[in-house]
Amino acid sequence: MTNEELWQAALGEIELNLSKANFITWFKNTGILEKKDGQAIIGVPNGFSREWLANKYQKLILKALRNISPEVKEVNFTISSALTKSIDQQKRIKKDKIFLPEEQMGFDELETNKETNLNPKYTFDSFVVGPFNELAQAAARAVGENLGSLYNPLFIYGGVGLGKTHLLQSVGNDAYNNGKKKVKYTSSEKFSSELVSALREGKMEKFKDDYRKIDVLIIDDVQFLTGKEKTQEEFFHTFNALYQKNKQIIISSDRPPKAIATLEERLRSRFEGGMIADISYPEYETRLVILKKKMEDKKASLPNDILEYIATNIKKNIRELEGALNRVIAFTSLNSATPTIAQASKILSTIISPPKKMINYKNILKVVSEFYDLTANDLTTKCRKKEIVWPRQVVMYLMRDELKCSYPFIGEKLGGRDHTTVMYAYEKMSREIETNENLQQEVSLIKERMYN
């Protein structure tokens, strides 16, 4: 394996552990300059990068390199201006040479249509259906065949990496290919930022016109509308204008409309006025089918026991399922041999059991307050308003359940409350969580954010 190939494979690994922006910032123009006596010398563009990489990412880099090439024992950094390839060029090399497919491709880099923001790779054909997403898929298909007349809006919700974007884009692509050229896919955040620039530049008329001309409007991740009042208002008007003209609106979110905090009531009732379908977690059999399909798409071939191993261990996220498959395929093509189960377990360890982030009660306060669109301060006061009491009880529950804090400690941190109050809240919550599915879902979303 050349240094270049080794570095590309390591970057694939490293990328999974960082946000995209961080990855690009710190790993652009880097490369292995030399590898000898167990030492890998990484070239970096400047002193600032060198310091940052050495302080923050040394371990991650070493681990990624060792996963692929165990003889590496040490990494060092040196400034080198020779490495001026952009990360895009690096990726292109990687794609051609060592076959690390979709894992690396952020959504925006793909061949997305600039007008519609649709990416042709997302189709119903490539979407595997199982009991966990059957309703959502059927609803999406039906809506695609009866635009504007069957269910309006269509609201799809489910956790991260479970296929919401894929499904929404599939409806859009179908509509587009069937001649509806005014399809627009956007995220609620993008909608919001477009609105802000339109306001700033005095181009509201154009903004409104553009949105009101659309035949099929697809808004992804609508939970991010929380707290943005101006955006919600504008969205409400856009929604109404399109709805009245029987134009189709399709929405996704990580939770059902009634669980989106500070969503204006009138928007909530609009969302609830159409069809709501959820996507839950895929069952084992479906996970296996998805893996097989993706493997065939990538023209790779892996033995069943490896696929079964992946399907057994990755349960809650199809993106991770795909990421795991890609890692195994990369290993296979680098080593010209399929990994054993033991090797697979090692290659996939960071996906299967990622090191649990250490958290403290402040992290819980932060995540819970953001989730319910409050401030951490709201939760630590005496205030007894209904919208605050509930989230505060969630904090109590999590502090006890996740951190094993004592009742008096929790009471003290949350507005000087008596330990019996906390105990009561904790017990009530524990009971309720057994039976209340919405609560289970909320708590699991919150935990996901706490630990990631």
Ligand code: ADP
């Ligand atoms: P979400 O928007 O819910 O976070 P995505 O739609 O981005 O999830 O899906 C994550 C990845 O998993 C994408 O690459 C997508 O193509 C793939 N995926 C999700 N659901 C399915 C499915 N049912 N069949 C095949 N691939 C899927």
Ligand code: MG
């Ligand atoms: Mg998505």
